[in-house]
Amino acid sequence: MHDLLDPKNDFVFKRIFGSEENKDILLAFLNRTFIEAGEPPLTEIILMNPYTDKDSPRDKQSIFDIQARTTEGKLINVEMQLFNKYDNEKRTLYYWSKQYAGQLEEGQSYKQLKKCVTINILNFSLLSNDRYHNIFHLREDHSGITLIDDIEIHIMELSKLSSQDIPNEGGLLNWLLFLKSEDTTNWEVLKVNEPALGKAMTALEYLSQDAEARRLYEMRQKALHDEASMLEGARAEGESLGNFKGKLEVAKNMLTKGMDVPTVAELTGLSTEQLEQLKRTH
Incomplete structure (x- = not known):
């Protein structure tokens, strides 16, 4: 029996929750999320970026978050974050705003904008x-009245759970304990509480025995660890360099290594305009 892959790895997470054949797993997880938020459950979802074999850790352009749409048009984005990329609040709002604004084409009415829900599952x-x-x-x-219901952000922190938190009923907590996966001896209890988890567990066990899936998983794990180390180093270097020229040099190295502009801006303090100019001239 192979050791189980870590479902917190975003590549594995998308294989389990973001493929067409497992759409019922995602729907069950989302419904537990929304019910806990006091909202009605969904009856159906449409995957906007389902997992394909092109979603390979070898491709830097692969997107491992999950994007879905309800039949009413509400947009949902689910992202698993294994390591702290820092400035998470601003990063979350930035990507939420891109999703929200990206719905409209030139000349379309604001009335066509649909609610966007961001769900961030954090391992920290x-x-x-x-x-x-x-x-x-x-x-x-003061009054608590809602200005508009179009923005909804969920932050789920696996680090705040322990193996002692086993519930005696169904609910979101069962799903998060599965994702945390520190103790698989409680899986039978979780599966009794949440029958849909059985399929997720089976999918993880199947992936864990697939040689190619394990190879890609290990490749992605290395990339995630390398990115975390690079972020730590870049942040420390950026803090030690107070001059503009030094920051530009650090930013150039980070962009060359494939880091996105918003992240580089957060780490160096440079504006996105300065970084776009830097990209064009190098």
Whole structure:
């Protein structure tokens, strides 16, 4: 029996939750998420970027988040983050805004904009409370009235869970404990609580015995570790270089290694305009 792959690896996560044959797994997970948020469950979802063999760790352009749409047009983005990329709040809002604004083509009415939901599953602690699932909306400070319901952000922190948190009923917690996967001896209990988890567990066991899937997984694990190390090094270097020329040099190296402009901007303090200019001249 092979050791199980880590479902927190975004490549594995998308294979399990983001493929057409496993769309029912994603739907069950989303419904537990929305029910816990006090919202009605979904009856159907459409995968906008389903997993294909092109989603390979060898390709830097591969996208390992999951993008789905409800029958009413609501857009949902689910992302697994194994390591802290820093400035997560701004990064989350930036990508939410791109998804929201990206719905409109030139000349279309704002009325056509649909609600966008971002779900970030983190393998680290971000928020200064004890809740493993936090939900954010746009509300007025004093009365709590909603300005508009188009923005909804879920932050799920696996680091705030322990193997002692086994529930005795169905719910989102069962899914998050599966993803945390520190203790597989509780899987039978989780599966009884959430029958749909059985298919997710079977999918993970199948992938773990597939030689090619394991090879790609290990490739992605290395890439994720390398990225985390590069981010740590770049942040430390950026903090030690107070002059503009030094920051430009660090930024150039980061862009050359394939880091995206928003992340480089956050780490160096340079503007996106300066970085775009840097890309054009090098």
